[in-house]
Each structure stands twice: as C-alpha cells, then as structure tokens.
Amino acid sequence: MAGAVESSLVNEDTSGTETIAASAVGLAAVLFALSLAALFEFVAITDPIAGVSMVVLLGALLVVLGAAVVAFGVGSRLGYVATQPRPSAGLVASVAFAGLWFVVGGLVASQTLGLGTVGWGATALVTGGVAFAATALPREDIGSTLPAGSLAILTGVIFLAGIIGPSWVWDLGWEQQASFNAEFAIPVVTAFCSLLAGWASAKAYGGFGARGRHVGAYVLVYLNALSIIAVLFLLVAFTVLKGLPGLFNGLAFGPGAGPETTLFGVTFTLPVSWPFVMNGVALLNDINGVLPAIxxxxxxxxxxxxxxxxxxxxxxxxxxxxxxxxxxxxxxxxxxxxxxxxxxxxxxxxxxxxxxxxxxxxxxxxxxxxxxxxxxxxxxxxxxxxxxxxxxxxxxxxxxxxxxxxxxxxxxxxxxxxxxxxxxxxxxxxxxxxxxxxxxxxxxxxxxxxxxxxxxxxxxxxxxxxxxxxxxxxxxxxxxxxxxxxxxxxxxxxxxxxxxxxxxxxxxxxxxxxxxxxxxxxxxxxxxxxxxxxxxxxxx
Amino acid sequence: MTETTQSTDAEQAAESTQTTGIDIEGGTGQPLEVTSGETREQTRDEWVEYEFDGAAKLAVEDLDVYYGDDHALKSVSMEIPENSVTALIGPSGCGKSTFLRCLNRMNDRIKAARIDGSVALEGEEIYQDGVNLVELRKRVGMVFQSPNPFPKSIRDNISYGPRKHGDLETGFLAGLLGRSDDDAVDDLVERSLRQAALWDEVQDRLDDNALGLSGGQQQRLCIARALATDPEVLLMDEPASALDPIATSKIEDLVHELAEDYTVVIVTHNMQQAARISDQTAVFLTGGELVEYGETEQVFEDPESQRVEDYISGKFG
Known part of the structure; x- marks a missing residue:
C-alpha cells in the first residue's frame, strides 16, 4: 500500500527509553496531585517544601517535565529512540495547540509586555499559527511533544522568574470586583500543563502511532476519573472532619447511661448516651442535639x-x-x-x-x-x-x-x-x-x-x-x-x-x-x- | 378435504427468475409468489390431501392471516392426526410459524394480526366467542425458538403454570390452612422433568436459578414447563435452532418419545431433522401457501410438486 508506514511486529528492546517516558508520566501525575493539593489549600503556595517554596518547586518540576517531553520527541525524530509515529499529529491536536498558544501569546503580549489591542492580537495570531504549523507539519513525534513541552517549560520559567509569584494578582478591570490571584491561578495552570505534558509523555511511552494515542487517551481519562473521585471523597471527608467534634460531645456508655425509652409498651434504659442524636435543644440541656430533626x-x-x-x-x-x-x-x-x-x-x-x-x-x-x-x-x-x-x-x-x-x-x-x-x-x-x-x-x-x-x-x-x-x-x-x-x-x-x-x-x-x-x-x-x-x- | 383449492390443470411453467408471476393464479385464488430460482407451477389441492386413520386432533380450514396489508397465510387447510409428529417446513417468511401460533391463538397477542377461518381442537372451534384462552393454552402448550425460562428456580419454572391456574396451592397461607400442595409440586416437577429427559441432570439443584442451565438444558426445561400443565398438543417453534448438535439430538429423541402421548406440531428449518423425527410433513412455500402435505417419506422421496422438490433438493430457500 502506498504511503503505509511499515512497523515491525515485535518491538526491539526499548526498556531504557520507555523508562524515561514512564518517569515523565509519573512526574506529570505528581505535579497534578501537587497542584490539586495547592488548589484546595492543603499546601499554601508559599510553604517551603524541601527547602524551596511551593511556587519555585512547581516551576522547576514543570521545566524538567517539559524538557523531558521535548527531548524525547526530538530524540525520536533524530532516530535515537525507536518509535512508530504517524506522519502528522492530526487536526484535533493541531487546532487544540493553536488555540492554546493563541491564548498564551495573547496573555503574554497584553499583560506582561503591555502591548495594545493590535499588538497582542498580532502576537496571539503569530503564536497560534506557529503552534498550528509546529503540530500539523512535522512528524507526530515532534508535533505532539514540542508544543506541549515548550508550554510546560515556558510556564515553569514564568514561575521561576517570579513574573507570576505568590503575591501576583490579575485585576480584570471589570465594573465588578473581579481578579485572579496567585493561590488560584498557579495551581490551575500547573494542573493544566501537567495534564498536557502527561498526555504527550504517555504518547511517547506508547511509541506514538495508534498505540501511543491509545496510551495518551488512557492517561487523560484515568487522571480525569481519579480527580472526580478525589473531589467526591474530599467533600465527604471535609464534612466528616468538621462534623466529628460536635457529634460525639458527651458520649457515654454503661448500663443506665442513656435516656429512658419506651418501645412497644416496654420501658427500658439504653446502655449508651449520645446527647447529639438523643437530645433536642433546650435551655437546661448540658449538650444540645437534633433528635427531633432526625x-x-x-x-x-x-x-x-x-x-x-x-x-x-x-x-x-x-x-x-x-x-x-x-x-x-x-x-x-x-x-x-x-x-x-x-x-x-x-x-x-x-x-x-x-x-x-x-x-x-x-x-x-x-x-x-x-x-x-x-x-x-x-x-x-x-x-x-x-x-x-x-x-x-x-x-x-x-x-x-x-x-x-x-x-x-x-x-x-x-x-x-x-x-x-x-x-x-x-x-x-x-x-x-x-x-x-x-x-x-x-x-x-x-x-x-x-x-x-x-x-x-x-x-x-x-x-x-x-x-x-x-x-x-x-x-x-x-x-x-x-x-x-x-x-x-x-x-x-x-x-x-x-x-x-x-x-x-x-x-x-x-x-x-x-x-x-x-x-x-x-x-x-x-x-x-x-x-x-x-x-x-x-x-x- | 380442501374445497377452496379450485385448481385447473397444472401448468408446469418454465423456470423463472422473476419474483412474482402475476399471470398465473395460485391454487389459493391468489397471485402466485415465487422467489428466484423457483419453478412456476400451480398448487393442486390433491397435493395437500392426506389420509390417515382415526379422528383429527386439530382441523384447520381456510385459515387466512393478515398482518396489516400483508397476507401472511393464504387459505390453509390441513388436519393433524393425534399422537404423532407433524413437521412444518419451508423457507423463511413462508408463514409456518404464523400457522403454528394460530393453533393456540398466540397471534391474538399481535395487534396487527387479523385471522379468518377456522381451527378446531377435537371438533371444537377455537376461533369463536366464549373460548377460554386459559383452558385452550393449557391443552395446547407451546415451546419457543430460543429457550426462555423465567428468572426463577427450576422448581418454580415447572410449577408456574399449575400454580397460576390454581391447580396447586403453595405458599404461606396455604401452609397455614393445611392445604399446601408441596408434595404434589414435587411430584409434578419430577414427572415433568423426567418426561423432558432433564431430571437426572438437575435433580440436585431444583432450587437453583434456571438461567444457570446450559442452552440445551434450558430448552428442555421449557418443554418440561409446557408439559407441566398436562397439554394434549405441543407446539414447537424451531426448538433446536439455537442449540448445538448434541443438545439438538437430545431434543429430537425427546420429541420422538413425546409423540407417544402427545400430538406434536414442530416447525423446523432443518429438513433432515423433519425427515428424521416426523410422521407427516407439511411444506409451506413463499407467499404463505401450503403446497404439499403428506407422509414424511412420500414428501421427501417423491414430492408431487416440482417446487417442493426444488426446495427439498436445495435449489432455493
């Protein structure tokens, strides 16, 4: 068949390079978890972790991750890594990266460089177009790694250079008070970049081609499902942690500890006293409860x-x-x-x-x-x-x-x-x-x-x-x-x-x-x- | 036997590849429908005459079935002898299952179906007002193409019919009142399962869910379930078509044994099966026509109709 890519039935030993790609996926997962933790304020972004502040750590990890992704793509293109890439990364990826880089270019031009409407519009168009070309034109191994990896590197550098630091605030300048602060922006951007780089490195792990796309989609779906479950779990855990102290106030066991109860005409004393679920609210109660509502x-x-x-x-x-x-x-x-x-x-x-x-x-x-x-x-x-x-x-x-x-x-x-x-x-x-x-x-x-x-x-x-x-x-x-x-x-x-x-x-x-x-x-x-x-x- | 078939001399027409031959009237007074590869000829009424000793268990006369505008069964008349196996064969869509479902009025359940004509069970017309469908279906049992046991235990599957008819009382209240028929249920379950040649395989797990049985066992369970209401006639709609060869041969042996006590009418796609197990065979061909009916040996070895011969020798259908 004309134009068909020949690939071998049995892959040669690629364990060394696969380990690099797999560690990149792992690093992306760690970054994603860190950014979620920062988003829900388990860790403040100014907290020192291993001697450096959270922002610096996130930035450095992003740079490392992006560099690994780009290196893998370039290595594959130059033939150091055995992969089976398609001729192009595909239209969907191209449009997505173009849109992404359009936004990034526009934001950098208007907010950081302070260009006017024409200026940032032109810059955004140029970066978007370059991203589209960089994704669509080269082979898949370059097309799907380069735009993702360089975005991660760029974000990391911005964090490291302190352009977006802990005290950064972006006032949208609307009539209403509306602004993004660093506590929100840094974790969200990090989570997004880690997802993107994770997807690219998962594709690299699969050796690009059909198998790579499968692995990439698998990682995205998996991380997505995990984060949803994590949010559910978080909700329940939050309520339980906040509720427990008030719940067991005055809990006591032992014969005759509880209130008198009449059930089917038999009166007996419960062996447990749990004021919160056995009392109502009254002035003379030691501990008030919500029994009538239950x-x-x-x-x-x-x-x-x-x-x-x-x-x-x-x-x-x-x-x-x-x-x-x-x-x-x-x-x-x-x-x-x-x-x-x-x-x-x-x-x-x-x-x-x-x-x-x-x-x-x-x-x-x-x-x-x-x-x-x-x-x-x-x-x-x-x-x-x-x-x-x-x-x-x-x-x-x-x-x-x-x-x-x-x-x-x-x-x-x-x-x-x-x-x-x-x-x-x-x-x-x-x-x-x-x-x-x-x-x-x-x-x-x-x-x-x-x-x-x-x-x-x-x-x-x-x-x-x-x-x-x-x-x-x-x-x-x-x-x-x-x-x-x-x-x-x-x-x-x-x-x-x-x-x-x-x-x-x-x-x-x-x-x-x-x-x-x-x-x-x-x-x-x-x-x-x-x-x-x-x-x-x-x-x- | 059949008066409607006013056929003229047979015109053995040349082989035709047209789907319909409007120029020739079929023996039923309807335009003859043929599929490609089929000989054109006119059905003659003596082909469907079949003489046998004794009274007919089921007598069908001038049975027409319409599904909306579709004339699915055209003026079929046949008599089915008692305690025998009658096979209905024919290509897909020829109306043999429709015919079978007319014999216990299961076609009533299809809203679009309209039925004209008469079916008599031991001389009693079943298409008239005041027919007790419960009694009719108790006497004319049915087994379907794919095994369809209820999602209940084997015991409950067998005893379902009699319990719902009020013939057997089980449960808490019956036990309280001392009227429980649990022993009778056990007897019935054992008898039905033995008749269906399933007892040895399932006697230790009567309380297990019937859906855990294999396909062949499920089908025999369905036969046992139909036998539990003590029918006289057993209608089978391709009972072995969803089964493997070993299960099929078990069902065939079973049909053979059942014919000693029951009148079995069986629809099948498999001509070898019809030849093996049936006493008489009715051949339905395209358009819902009964073309030939007679002793199985005669129908298979020396068919009177050229179309039937073509069908049996595999030229079409």
Whole structure:
C-alpha cells in the first residue's frame, strides 16, 4: 500500500527509553496531585517544601517535565529512540495547540509586555499559527511533544522568574470586583500543563502511532476519573472532619447511661448516651442535639415512599402493560419528565396552597410527606416504566403460552424481573427528597430548634376514636423539623445562638454530618435491597 | 378435504427468475409468489390431501392471516392426526410459524394480526366467542425458538403454570390452612422433568436459578414447563435452532418419545431433522401457501410438486 508506514511486529528492546517516558508520566501525575493539593489549600503556595517554596518547586518540576517531553520527541525524530509515529499529529491536536498558544501569546503580549489591542492580537495570531504549523507539519513525534513541552517549560520559567509569584494578582478591570490571584491561578495552570505534558509523555511511552494515542487517551481519562473521585471523597471527608467534634460531645456508655425509652409498651434504659442524636435543644440541656430533626427526616422519607411508590409503580404498570402505546402514553411520558424537572420550591408552593389548608390548616408532617411524595412520584414512574420495558417480551410470551392471565404475568414475572430497576429509581428519588429544604420550609417546618419533647412519635400517636374514621393521629398533623431545614435555619438565621448551644459552629457541622449519614443510610438500605433482588434474578 | 383449492390443470411453467408471476393464479385464488430460482407451477389441492386413520386432533380450514396489508397465510387447510409428529417446513417468511401460533391463538397477542377461518381442537372451534384462552393454552402448550425460562428456580419454572391456574396451592397461607400442595409440586416437577429427559441432570439443584442451565438444558426445561400443565398438543417453534448438535439430538429423541402421548406440531428449518423425527410433513412455500402435505417419506422421496422438490433438493430457500 502506498504511503503505509511499515512497523515491525515485535518491538526491539526499548526498556531504557520507555523508562524515561514512564518517569515523565509519573512526574506529570505528581505535579497534578501537587497542584490539586495547592488548589484546595492543603499546601499554601508559599510553604517551603524541601527547602524551596511551593511556587519555585512547581516551576522547576514543570521545566524538567517539559524538557523531558521535548527531548524525547526530538530524540525520536533524530532516530535515537525507536518509535512508530504517524506522519502528522492530526487536526484535533493541531487546532487544540493553536488555540492554546493563541491564548498564551495573547496573555503574554497584553499583560506582561503591555502591548495594545493590535499588538497582542498580532502576537496571539503569530503564536497560534506557529503552534498550528509546529503540530500539523512535522512528524507526530515532534508535533505532539514540542508544543506541549515548550508550554510546560515556558510556564515553569514564568514561575521561576517570579513574573507570576505568590503575591501576583490579575485585576480584570471589570465594573465588578473581579481578579485572579496567585493561590488560584498557579495551581490551575500547573494542573493544566501537567495534564498536557502527561498526555504527550504517555504518547511517547506508547511509541506514538495508534498505540501511543491509545496510551495518551488512557492517561487523560484515568487522571480525569481519579480527580472526580478525589473531589467526591474530599467533600465527604471535609464534612466528616468538621462534623466529628460536635457529634460525639458527651458520649457515654454503661448500663443506665442513656435516656429512658419506651418501645412497644416496654420501658427500658439504653446502655449508651449520645446527647447529639438523643437530645433536642433546650435551655437546661448540658449538650444540645437534633433528635427531633432526625426522626422528622426519617418519617418524612418513609411517608413519601409509602405514598409514592405504590402509586408510581401502579401507574407504570398501567402505561407499560395495559395502555395502548400512542398519543396518550406519550403525553404521560412528557408530563412525568416535566414534573421530575420541576423546581422543588414549586412543589412546596403547591403543598402550601393546596395541602396545608386541607390538612388542619397548619404546617404538618403529613403535608410534608405528601409534598415530597408528589416530588418522588414522577421519578418512580419513569424508572419503573423503563425497568418494565426492559423485561424481555419472551417472558410475557412464555407466560401467555402457559395460559396465565395478563395480571398474573405482570405480578409474578414482569414486576419481579423489573424490581432492581424500580428500586434504583426509588434510591435516586430518596436521595433527592431527603435533602430537600424548600418544600419542607413551606409545608411542615415548626420550631427551628425544637426541644426533645417535640420529637414526633408517629407509631405512638395512633389512637382510636369513637367517631369515624375511628383512628386519629395528631402527631401526623403537627409541625415538626427535619435535618435540611434545621441546618438551613442554623446557618442563615443564626438561630440557636440564643438557645444555649455552646459552640454553634460545631453544632452546624455535626448537623450536616448527621444529614449526610441519614441520606447515605437510606442509600445503603436501597442498595442492599437491590442487591438482594438482583441475586434472586440471576443464577450466581 | 380442501374445497377452496379450485385448481385447473397444472401448468408446469418454465423456470423463472422473476419474483412474482402475476399471470398465473395460485391454487389459493391468489397471485402466485415465487422467489428466484423457483419453478412456476400451480398448487393442486390433491397435493395437500392426506389420509390417515382415526379422528383429527386439530382441523384447520381456510385459515387466512393478515398482518396489516400483508397476507401472511393464504387459505390453509390441513388436519393433524393425534399422537404423532407433524413437521412444518419451508423457507423463511413462508408463514409456518404464523400457522403454528394460530393453533393456540398466540397471534391474538399481535395487534396487527387479523385471522379468518377456522381451527378446531377435537371438533371444537377455537376461533369463536366464549373460548377460554386459559383452558385452550393449557391443552395446547407451546415451546419457543430460543429457550426462555423465567428468572426463577427450576422448581418454580415447572410449577408456574399449575400454580397460576390454581391447580396447586403453595405458599404461606396455604401452609397455614393445611392445604399446601408441596408434595404434589414435587411430584409434578419430577414427572415433568423426567418426561423432558432433564431430571437426572438437575435433580440436585431444583432450587437453583434456571438461567444457570446450559442452552440445551434450558430448552428442555421449557418443554418440561409446557408439559407441566398436562397439554394434549405441543407446539414447537424451531426448538433446536439455537442449540448445538448434541443438545439438538437430545431434543429430537425427546420429541420422538413425546409423540407417544402427545400430538406434536414442530416447525423446523432443518429438513433432515423433519425427515428424521416426523410422521407427516407439511411444506409451506413463499407467499404463505401450503403446497404439499403428506407422509414424511412420500414428501421427501417423491414430492408431487416440482417446487417442493426444488426446495427439498436445495435449489432455493
């Protein structure tokens, strides 16, 4: 074939050069991690590390990395390193590098050299054009290393020379106060350059060509995924670290340590005392807690699930199995999708205007349950419908061929097969509604820092009456608190400072941690349920 | 037997490569459709006459099926004898599966399908008002092309039909009321699995999920599941087409044994299989026409229709 690049089937021993490329990838990863650490202020950029300040270290590492990348590319071009590069690095890389160098050239010209609009425009065009040519025209080994490596070197030199130092600030000069400071700019630029150089050195490690592109993309995707997971982990870790001190205040074990509890008519004393989750807020408490809000949140979620799941699954059964597929089902689908994306405050307003006047004309737990149930309903319908559509028609055929009626088929074949999907939908929905603040604010919130005596007792609240409907539950019709609402009011209104809460900041973070734990426990229950049903369906 | 086939003298037309021959009317009164490489000829009604002793288990008369505007099955009439194996063969899209699905009214489940004509099970018309589909499908069981066990245990798969029909009561309430038929379930499971030649392979793991079985075992499980409702007729839609040769030969042996107690109607793509296992063979050809029906040996060795001979010898289809 004309123009085809011949490459050997078995590569010669390239371990020496591969080690250099691999160390460049490793260095890029280290730089990326360092810049993330600096960005989240685990390390200040002026902190000395190994005798030099962070900025200098980052700059020096960037120069080393860039030099390694460029050296590898040039070495490959001159034939010192055995690689299989393509004739060009490709259009995507060329355009990306051109855009990048356009920005860099423009910024250097306008900010550092102080040229006017014409000046920086021309400089930016020239640097962008040169970068495009440098990427597109030479062979791939030069094209993908030179622009990336020289950018890293340039950035490193700028850091080392102190042009961007710790006290550097770039005032954008807008009407609003807007500026980039060094604490933000240096880590972000370093992270970006390390990603770019890491990609180039990963390509070099793969020997360019198809394998090199694969390795390059692999490194980018991997680093990206890792940093996302790191951010998630960071979020949870941050909340846990901040929340722990307030959480275990006054924790005590031992017989008779805890409060008296009555469960199903049996009164006993708990062997553990955990004030933060067993107390409310009161003037005479030694340590205040959020028990009413925890119990309120749990009952809220249970009520919403009990209300929405049967309704939602029933509706999904109807539109999937019984209703003729056509205009009607389409309208229902559009409506459910629309409802799911409706802002929660609108649901809250609906609850306030429609439910509250009809349920005792006051904010109540029941109104909150129903409002959140309405919020949950569309997601249950959507996911149940998807799960039922995914059940193979063969099962329905087989069941019909055995002479089993449609409803029995739905009940004993379709629903069990769809259950894991349905449970997934409920998990997602509960995750959303358990942390909702706006609807609760409007429909059920009472005191922002309720005392322990106001803990809602739904089971104990049922009482029989002589008049229809013969059963009554005043607890359901009482206003109560929930964790997201309590957190909101603790933070925005500063409520609680007057209520003998010793350390309000600790109290807030502990409340946030408890909210996180409650929501994650609902998740855990849901995931365990899904796992159980999945196990039952599969043959493992 | 068939009155509709008002054929004139056969016109053995020359070989044609046209897809349709509008100039010749088929024996069904419909324009004859042929594929390339197929001889043009007119179907004669004596080709589909098949004499046998005893009463017909299933009698089909003038059966027409339309899918929307598509005329999928054209005026098919045939009688199927009791306790025998009837093979339906023909090229793809010739309507043999459609015909099979008419025998237990599974085509009712396809909204676009319209069915004209009559099918009688032991003299009782199944296409009339007031037919109990549950009872019909209990008496006419069906096995599908690809194995489709439910994602349940082997035991639950077998006992599913009888339990849903209310013939067997299991579960907590039945146990509480002392009406539990657990022993009967065990008997039924063992009997059905033995009939389907699967008992020895799965007797130790009846509570395992059926999806863990191999393809051949799954298909035999589906046969056992169909047998559990104690049917009289067993319809099989290419039951071995998704299986390897060893599993296929097991299914074939099984079909042979089942014919002693059941009336088996089997659709197959594999002509050797039809020749091996069936007592009589019906050949459907392009356009949804029943072209020839008779004793298997006669159909394969001395077919009356030139088109059937071409098909069997592999000239088309």
């Amino acid at each position: 119990v309120g949140t749990i009952w809220l979620v249970i009520g919403a699930v009990v209300f929405a799941v049967p309704l939602g699954v029933g509706a999904a059964v109807f539109i999937t199995e019984y209703a003729e597929r056509g205009r009607f089902t389409q309208v229902v689908e559009v409506a459910t999708n629309g409802l799911w994306s409706t802002p929660s405050i609108v649901f809250g307003l609906f609850g306030l205007a429609f439910l509250v006047p009809r349920l005792g004309n006051g904010k109540s737990l029941l109104a909150g349950m129903l409002t959140l149930g309405f919020m949950l309903l569309p997601l249950v319908v959507i996911t149940s419908r998807e799960a039922m559509l995914a059940v193979p028609d063969e099962y329905r055929d087989a069941s019909a061929a055995l002479g089993v009626s449609k409803w029995q088929t739905v009940r004993s074949i379709v629903l069990p097969a769809a259950l894991p999907g349905i449970v997934t939908g409920i998990i997602l929905g509960v995750g959303r509604i358990a942390g909702e603040t706006a609807p609760i604010l409007l429909t059920m919130s009472g005191s922002v820092a309720p005392p322990g005596s106001q803990t809602v007792d739904v089971i104990g609240g049922f009482e029989f009456t002589t008049a229809p409907p013969f059963v009554d539950n005043p607890e359901l019709l009482q206003a109560t608190s929930a964790l997201p609402y309590q957190l909101y009011s603790l933070i925005t209104a500063g409520v609680g400072q007057s209520s003998n809460i010793a350390n309000i900041d600790e109290f807030r973070w502990a409340t946030a941690l408890i909210l996180l734990v409650v929501v994650l426990s609902f998740y855990a229950v849901g995931i365990a349920t899904r796992y159980y049903f999945r196990r039952k369906l599969q043959h493992e």
